[in-house]
Amino acid sequence: MIRFEDVSKRYPGGHEALQHLSIDVERGEMVFVTGHSGAGKSTLLKLIALIERPTSGQVIVDGRNTRKVSRRKIPAYRREIGMVFQDHRLLHDRPVFDNVALPLIIAGVGPREAGRRVRAALDQVGLLTKEKQRPATLSTGEQQRVGIARAIVTRPKLLIADEPTGNLDPDLSFEVMRIFRRFNEVGVTVLIASHDVALIDRMGCRRIALEKGHLQAEREDTAVDDYFAELEATGEEPESWL
């Protein structure tokens, strides 16, 4: 679903956010991108969303080379991807319903069909009763769920999230992650950038660990277990990689 081929990104000013990065995310996978702030997590997502363009290398999303998506085609390209942000990015001058309906209005879906889909999306994040409220009257966790409803209301095949639990306490974070998991279970490819190691461990998904723009390690939970088993067998001290 997502393939990075030797991707580098240098920002104006010389900061090297990503260097020769190659990754692969299969269709229907749920993957975490981890690393300290500044490791290149956000840049990786921005390259997928075409908020930024790579300095070199290829980014292929759903079989499409993003280099070939022209400026004018970016809106249509973005409509295929669900995006969730750390600070929700909701519009505070209109109720929850209108916020979630926005991607459908942009896509030109009629009001009747839109209403049906918005309610379905709100139902999936458990906020059906709050459609008339303004985002500001909701709790942070609820606001983030509105953000997720907005991202999935167009039924995208790919969902990307940048630190979606950044402002939430552990219980709310886990709840949000379970929502992502449910979408993943019905076939949506999910890519989440997060530095919440404890939570990621609890989810047990593959992770792409970045450090200073490089790939650090790609391991699944079983790989971690194997690693510790190996340490135990050889008697070595575990290297610090968190």
Next chain:
Amino acid sequence: MRRPTETMTPLKKSGPLTNWILRHASTALGSLGRLVRQPFASLMTLLVIAVTLALPASLHLVIKNAEAISGSWENALDFSIYLKMDTSLQQAEKIAALIEQRADVLSVAVVSADDALRDFKRESGFGDALDHLATNPLPHALTVRPSPANTASAMQTLQEELANLAETDLVQVDTEWVQRFHAFLEIAERAGLMAAVLLGMAIIVIIGNTIRLDIQNRREEIEVTKLIGASNSFIRRPFLYSGLWYGLGGGLMALALVSYGLHLIAAPVSRLAGLYGNSFALLALEPTESLVVLGVGVFLGLTGSWTAATRHMRRIEPR
């Protein structure tokens, strides 16, 4: 009676055209709602646009009325021919008949010396004093109305030929100031057109600036909508409707200002016309002219908002 329910009949899917109309209607209403929610700021902008539109519109009315007035002064173009004192009334009538046959003359009237004296007595107020005159000191005169088709040089020729008649003592023409007045109106019309163009540009700037501020205030919203896949035309649409409402509202207010102004000067004008023994009524804007004012307002509103939106929207890119 069968009551259709959603389970009985499949959901009626609205067509793309219906959707398109609904979408535009809701955007238009949304933009209008935004203006209404900030009544003071919107009213100020509308007032500036209205005054700017009302200025050329009222100038146009002034010129139009002046032309109408000068049109009723056709008789000011008449030539008065004062015949020599020894010309008899019969001779005068013979000359009048001759002149009337000319192609460049519409009609000729003979004013006999007796008629002239009687009129003079009545209008001058010297009635009693004139009664003491032994003989009539006035000559017979002819009033020649030239053909309206005459060019300026044809008028000149006519005047010279009338002056060269043996019986003519004096030819008096009042045309010059009328011609000057028409020339002046023409200049005023040109100047008014230029002023209208400049004021129109001012309106584009005013609306453009208002839209620019609006875009800055909604920067966050524009960024978010771009992030979730809104095209530029989708983002521009509400601003275009704002411009349309500004132009339309400003145009309507301009029409109100102009008709209120007309109402204010109608009474003094009819008093003045009364003093001239004239029943002149002020001309108002015709329906088509009012439509032109509204159309110009809408056009300038759309132009201003399109320019501003396209220019400033492009700079807002999500980060």
